[in-house]
Amino acid sequence: MRGSPVPAGLCFLLSVLGAVAQQTGGPCHLSCPLNAHCINSTHCTCKRGYSPDSKKPFFNYPFEKCNDIDECKPPYSIYCGVKAKCHNTEGDFQCRCDSGYKLLSGKTEFKDASENTCQNITSQTQPTEVKKELQQIVDGLESFLTNNTLWGTGEKSEIASRATFILQDVESTALELALIAPEQKIQKIRNKTMAIETRVVSNNCSEGRRIFSLNTDANSMDIHCDDVIQGNTQGPSAVAFISYSSLGNIINASFFDEMAEKDRIYLNSHVVSAAIGPKRNISLSKSVTMSFQHLKVNPRRERTICVYWKTTKEGSHWSTDGCFLIQANESHTKCSTTHLSSFAVLVAYTNQEEDPVLTVITYVGLGLSLLCLFLAALTFLLCKAIHNTSTSLHLQLSICLFFAHLLFLTAIDRTEPKVLCAVVAGALHFLYLASFTWMLLEGLHLFLTARNLAVVNYSSTNRLIKWLMFPVGYGVPAVIVAISAASRAHLYGTPERCWLQLEQGFIWGFLGPVCAIICANLVFFLLVLWILKRKLSSLNSEVSTIQNVRMLTLKATAQLFILGCTWGLGMLQVGSAACVMAYLFTIINSLQGFFIFLVYCLLSQQVWKQYQKWFTVNIKSKSEAETHTLSSKFGPDSKPSEDN
Structure with missing residues (x-):
């Protein structure tokens, strides 16, 4: 399987955080230290892959030292893709496949996730080894997803691109590992930042359950068997359901371009991702139902919006296309979607404060x-x-x-x-x-x-x-x-x-x-x-x-x-x-x-005229009633009392 790449500019960005562009401007009048070079004849700067003790990019202090940068550790943490790890070298770094894997080219090292073609050397893999490998991948991504320094740098489009590659890479890896050991029908892996459940389905939906339910971190997905196998008669098919507890902090509501007042929107669930394989079909014949547990209680005054992570040539962002709200209460929301693959579906809320006037x-x-x-x-x-x-x-x-x-x-x-x-x-x-x-x-x-x-x-x-x-x-x-x-x-x-x-x-x-x-x-x-x-x-x-x-x-x-x-x-x-x-x-x-x-x-x-008639009749009736009352009181048979 070809690993999904991290943006090409990412490695460049990480490697130059402690250095500047190499520019020379004539003979140098300074004696620069080891692993440094002169710039503009007036200052020294460390070479790429090195950082000065003073943390200043330019210096003229003769006793300054340029130390090697370990790009494989925070705050840099180079991501090499799945089934590979970063290895630091003097002034540089290299990505190498994990034990039991090798590059298709036969090389032993590569620079970033876009070059990752690490393949399994052995023809058979035991289910326990598959689960262990999946757990290693999840654990390896934990530090990368929680690296605030890394995600805090770069343009918005670059952050969206990194998130997209992670979603696609994890989906592909989870499906591949599930299909390597099809006898392991259900696999569940989790840590503090991610939870994965995979389900292997036989090529016949006439037997067993028609609807499969997958659950991760109180979030769930119901998908029809026909959409999982996709007419695949060559072998088993798999479905993966992944939940990210921290990714919502990175690709937050500011990536929801369809709402003008972004400051009044927030994500109120984990980001989840779903995929089916080996055919990575996007369109489905039947709607998939997803249930989300709210991160905080949903007030009644707020409106629920179901969205997914849409990837286009212009970039990636949250969109409502093909996502529909089924039901929402204070603790959970149900959404339906007509597409999967490299998409993530979540729930967003927007405050709708009523104008009191x-x-x-x-x-x-x-x-x-x-x-x-x-x-x-x-x-x-x-x-x-x-x-x-x-x-x-x-x-x-x-x-x-x-x-x-x-x-x-x-x-x-x-x-x-x-x-x-x-x-x-x-x-x-x-x-x-x-x-x-x-x-x-x-x-x-x-x-x-x-x-x-x-x-x-x-x-x-x-x-x-x-x-x-x-x-x-x-x-x-x-x-x-x-x-x-x-x-x-x-x-x-x-x-x-x-x-x-x-x-x-x-x-x-x-x-x-x-x-x-x-x-x-x-x-x-x-x-x-x-x-x-x-x-x-x-x-x-x-x-x-x-x-x-x-x-x-x-x-x-x-x-x-x-x-x-x-x-x-x-x-x-x-x-x-x-x-x-x-x-x-x-x-x-x-x-x-x-x-x-x-x-x-x-x-x-x-x-x-009718109102006047009613009013006149009413006055006349009232007058006659009063006259009748007086005549009854002072009639001929009545004798008024006389003062003595």
């Missing part, structure tokens, strides 16, 4: 909307003078929004028990989708009403809407929610909110219909304005028709808020305008119930 606006706005929606629903039910198709649409929209807002205020944060949280999320999904569907019907009816101003007979279409509105208003949302629940019921409810999870595109079961309805209502709104403009420009219109048109224009403008078009502000929360858009979105949409009551009740002359 937005929270207050939300609760106050929704509270006011609940009151207005309740009054509006009572008006639509009791005011017989306005009973028509339009009123029925207003009533159903008010009812759906009322129960959606009420459930949001009372149960959105009740994440335990999980079954109840999933039910709440499903109910909110249905109620908000139903609300938007009724908004769509409102927009369609508004367009048809405006068009009816120019069409003499439009009653047939109006009857069609009246017949279809209930099947569409409640049927379409019910079908969408039923399909979502049947396909991915486990994605209802998140660790923080009783709502739809973002993973696997599940949230588009809500956002997709909402975006379509917003676009449709915006088109209806523009068409209504175009129709009204034509009517207002007509010189032969009757005064009553003009008044109706003006009222429709006012209502059409208000419909932007009622029809949910302002939800588009939520998609504009990016860049420098994100904060402003967040406030506008929260204020306008939390007051949607107030706008409904304002437009359809307070601005309606018929409703005002």
Whole structure:
């Protein structure tokens, strides 16, 4: 097996830490000590592989000494790759294969891990020897992984490259050693910084277990047998699962390029790596499930993100591609991934501190909307003078929004028990989708009403809407929610909110219909304005028709808020305008119930007349009741008392 190389610049970097570039500039006027040379005729500097006693790179002190640097010990610790060790020499170092191994070229020494081709000399290896060799490799990497001086030097890209080579090298070695002794079905090796478990699988998945579980340091992986053998009929296959307890400190959250606010991210699990062999396939036919134990308790306010170590030509970094969150609680997180090989999957968390002002606006706005929606629903039910198709649409929209807002205020944060949280999320999904569907019907009816101003007979279409509105208003949302629940019921409810999870595109079961309805209502709104403009420009219109048109224009403008078009502000929360858009979105949409009551009740002359009638009847009834009480008290049979 060819060992995975450490970056070519690493050895150069380590060998010159105690020296400088060799530059000469004419005859030297100084007597430089042994293992040193003159530079610029004014100073001496130690040769590569040597370090001065004074630790200064340049000196002119005649008694300075240049001592040999042991590159094989901290803080340098040259990494030669697997099955090889670093050996110090005078002013230099060499990498040599371990006992029982040799280079393919036949040479005895090499410079860095990129030249490592150490192969096993013997044809057969005992299982005990394999396990011992794997333990030696793990122990040899411990000092390298915990060398803060080494990892603290170099550019970010170089650190990522070193980590990538380690991940690939350890994976390849673990798989190779597992396949050397296939009779050893399970091997487990660990120390303070690493833990490895390998599993050898026969070439037939029809017998035995279909799912294999591997565990290292409270982290686990479940992988299907078919993905392990990969159709391999030539011999056994192997799967390796590796956990690194300290690597997360090196390739930390700063390597997560997909998140802008990196200072609010941290890794909350070990870095783990998984691989299958002898074929190093990346894509899998079935998803692999990984479970991570949190390094510290996960607060509910934090969001879980599953990521993997992605390697490209530009460099390596954490990415979410192909990684999905299944479940998360305070102590563990489950993720699924569709690829393995030289990838590491872990869990990251980002603080999502809520803006207290937005929270207050939300609760106050929704509270006011609940009151207005309740009054509006009572008006639509009791005011017989306005009973028509339009009123029925207003009533159903008010009812759906009322129960959606009420459930949001009372149960959105009740994440335990999980079954109840999933039910709440499903109910909110249905109620908000139903609300938007009724908004769509409102927009369609508004367009048809405006068009009816120019069409003499439009009653047939109006009857069609009246017949279809209930099947569409409640049927379409019910079908969408039923399909979502049947396909991915486990994605209802998140660790923080009783709502739809973002993973696997599940949230588009809500956002997709909402975006379509917003676009449709915006088109209806523009068409209504175009129709009204034509009517207002007509010189032969009757005064009553003009008044109706003006009222429709006012209502059409208000419909932007009622029809949910302002939800588009939520998609504009990016860049420098994100904060402003967040406030506008929260204020306008939390007051949607107030706008409904304002437009359809307070601005309606018929409703005002009905309010006045109710108020007059109430005052009259109260007055008659008081008169009846007085007449009963001072009637003809009553005699007021006289003062003596």
